[in-house]
Amino acid sequence: MPLNAATAAARLSSAPMMDWTDRHCRYLHRLLSRRALLYTEMVTAPALVRGGALHLLDHSPEEHPVALQLGGSDPKELAQAARLGAEAGYDEINLNCGCPSDRVQSGTFGAVLMRAPGLVAECCAAMIDAQPREVTVKCRIGVDDQDPEEVLPDFLSQIRAAGVRRVIIHARKAWLQGLSPKENRDVPPLDHDLVRRMKAHFPDLHISVNGGIASLDEAEAMLASGLDGVMVGRAAYHRPADILCAADRRIFGAPGPDATPEAAVHAMLPYIEAHLSAGGRLISVTRHMLGLFAGRPGARGWRRMLSEGAVRPGAGPALVEAALSQVVRAAA
Numbered sequence: 375m376p377l378n379a380a381t382a383a384a385r386l387s388s389a390p391m392m393d394w395t396d397r398h399c400r401y402l403h404r405l406l407s408r409r410a411l412l413y414t415e416m417v418t419a420p421a422l423v424r425g426g427a428l429h430l431l432d433h434s435p436e437e438h439p440v441a442l443q444l445g446g447s448d449p450k451e452l453a454q455a456a457r458l459g460a461e462a463g464y465d466e467i468n469l470n471c472g473c474p475s476d477r478v479q480s481g482t483f484g485a486v487l488m489r490a491p492g493l494v495a496e497c498c499a500a501m502i503d504a505q506p507r508e509v510t511v512k513c514r515i516g517v518d519d520q521d522p523e524e525v526l527p528d529f530l531s532q533i534r535a536a537g538v539r540r541v542i543i544h545a546r547k548a549w550l551q552g553l554s555p556k557e558n559r560d561v562p563p564l565d566h567d568l569v570r571r572m573k574a575h576f577p578d579l580h581i582s583v584n585g586g587i588a589s590l591d592e593a594e595a596m597l598a599s600g601l602d603g604v605m606v607g608r609a610a611y612h613r614p615a616d617i618l619c620a621a622d623r624r625i626f627g628a629p630g631p632d633a634t635p636e637a638a639v640h641a642m643l644p645y646i647e648a649h650l651s652a653g654g655r656l657i658s659v660t661r662h663m664l665g666l667f668a669g670r671p672g673a674r675g676w677r678r679m680l681s682e683g684a685v686r687p688g689a690g691p692a693l694v695e696a697a698l699s700q701v702v703r704a705a706a
């Protein structure tokens with residue numbers, strides 16, 4: 375059976391990250407990899423359905439393949455939100471079952487849903503029924519005192535029975551009491567091996583692993599070990615060129631040449647121009663570009679010029695060009 379575009383792209387994805395993977399970030403990431411799957415920040419179903427905040431679905435046509443991540447736990451509301459996402463053109467609708475923040479806990483969505491696999495299955499079935507795009511789930515291996523060896527297979531078999539064929543597993547628990555969301559991305563130990571065992575247990579599920587993957591070498595090793603996909607979060611944001619520039623060739627087998635951060639900067643200039651003409655601020659775009667030259671000569675100057683200069687009145691593409699010239703000089 376031919377893979378749909380989002381499933382093929384899911385061999386490597388950049389993770390959903392609130393406040394980080396907005397449309398400007400995704401536009402930049404797409405310039406670095408034509409193939410990788412990009413995820414939005416989480417958008418809550420109540421914001422779309424009750425709040426009518428349809429602007430949260432805005433994105434550029436260049437971003438495809440791009441997945442919308444939804445938060446929620448009401449099947450009807452999620453079905454309606456999924457329909458809105460499909461109508462807006464997203465290639466995949468993903469349900470967040472991994473986010474541990476307080477605000478999200480109080481709304482009964484995110485990682486607390488690991489305790490309610492029946493409800494998650496009901497939500498997924500409703501989302502699948504409501505629209506034509508693939509519905510996927512991003513989850514943890516468990517929460518609090520749950521035993522992942524027991525709850526994860528049960529969770530996966532219930533959502534599979536509801537029609538879900540692809541999942542992304544953040545390979546650590548969320549501890550819902552006493553840890554901040556940030557600590558919950560570092561403190562609970564990673565168990566990549568459990569995710570591999572889930573693939574052996576559910577060979578027909580497309581399983582992507584997430585958590586702590588910091589290089590393309592590591593991503594390749596995960597794929598070679600039998601997993602179907604790798605999702606990279608913080609490393610893709612902070613060092614996007616390291617993760618994405620060679621991804622099309624190394625992960626997807628596309629012919630070279632690899633993308634370069636310099637070419638991406640040039641390609642961002644008209645985008646920035648259009649953003650400013652529409653009344654946007656330079657910093658909203660350039661803040662996602664700070665890590666573009668991470669680990670390369672001139673990286674510090676690039677970062678400093680952009681972060682200090684982009685907030686000045688009248689700052690525009692000329693600042694970005696000047697910062698790039700500084701990088702080119704440093705590399706020479």
Ligand SMILES: Cc1cc2nc3c(=O)[nH]c(=O)nc-3n(C[C@H](O)[C@H](O)[C@H](O)COP(=O)(O)O)c2cc1C
Nearest residue numbers: 389390391392415416470544585586587606607608
């Ligand atoms: C700033 C930030 C915001 C995040 N927001 C979300 C979110 O909206 N939805 C979600 O499922 N995960 C969110 N995450 C978790 C990431 O998607 C990912 O699961 C986590 O960072 C582990 O992957 P990594 O080690 O590759 O970063 C967020 C992570 C960060 C750093």
